[in-house]
Amino acid sequence: QSALTQPPSASGSPGQSVTISCTGTSSDVGGYNYVSWYQQDPGKAPKLMIYEVSKRPSGVPDRFSGSKSGNTASLTVSGLQAEDEADYYCSSYAGGDIVVFGGGTKLTVL
Amino acid sequence: EVQLLESGGGLVRPGGSLRLSCAASGFTFTNYAMTWIRQAPGKGLEWVSGISASGGKADYAASVEGRFTISRDNSRNTVYLQMNSLRPEDTAIYYCARMYYGDLDWGQGTLVTVSS
Numbered sequence: 001q002s003a004l005t006q007p008p009s010a011s012g013s014p015g016q017s018v019t020i021s022c023t024g025t026s027s028d029v030g031g032y033n034y035v036s037w038y039q040q041d042p043g044k045a046p047k048l049m050i051y052e053v054s055k056r057p058s059g060v061p062d063r064f065s066g067s068k069s070g071n072t073a074s075l076t077v078s079g080l081q082a083e084d085e086a087d088y089y090c091s092s093y094a095g096g097d098i099v100v101f102g103g104g105t106k107l108t109v110l
Numbered sequence: 111e112v113q114l115l116e117s118g119g120g121l122v123r124p125g126g127s128l129r130l131s132c133a134a135s136g137f138t139f140t141n142y143a144m145t146w147i148r149q150a151p152g153k154g155l156e157w158v159s160g161i162s163a164s165g166g167k168a169d170y171a172a173s174v175e176g177r178f179t180i181s182r183d184n185s186r187n188t189v190y191l192q193m194n195s196l197r198p199e200d201t202a203i204y205y206c207a208r209m210y211y212g213d214l215d216w217g218q219g220t221l222v223t224v225s226s
């Protein structure tokens with residue numbers, strides 16, 4: 001149950017697009033279409049932004065999108081806004097009752 | 111609406127024990143696996159343990175294997191996490207989550223602090 005690999009930081013200017021990667025293995029990201037992305041503000045519970053690789057829960061702006069290729073999933077935030085600055089975590093189903101998480105990426109809006 | 115309410119957190123000394131509870135409502139509890147996830151102060155999310163819908167199978171992270179035990183009472187719609195031999199590094203917010211493959215619905219969490 002190794003953690004998924006995310007870059008520790010990412011940044012972009014308002015209006016730009018930024019992509020955060022999440023690399024796992026064929027036993028998790030590559031093996032299942034159950035990758036989720038969470039946004040977390042300091043002191044708050046994680047908020048689901050993307051589930052099942054590319055689906056958006058109700059209320060999440062369509063500026064957020066997800067994709068997957070092989071063992072790597074990606075979250076793209078288009079049209080960056082100041083309110084998007086937060087920590088982002090990916091997760092993947094890994095079989096049985098196991099979920100693995102990435103180490104998190106701090107997104108800074110310059 | 112899915113509701114998950116964790117309880118049982120608090121301050122405990124190293125080597126001590128604590129039992130967390132998670133009361134579920136708003137869905138058919140026996141249809142879902144349940145899981146515990148934690149987040150240490152200033153750190154990332156860590157999956158801790160999961161249990162199948164029937165309760166017949168459980169999995170644990172290597173960091174807690176042998177010290178923590180997950181269980182569920184399907185008659186009470188409640189999942190538990192028994193934590194023994196607690197260490198300072200177990201200090202974290204512990205979240206209960208409903209699990210459907212990789213889709214998680216989270217509770218608000220309960221804080222566990224292990225300190226002398």
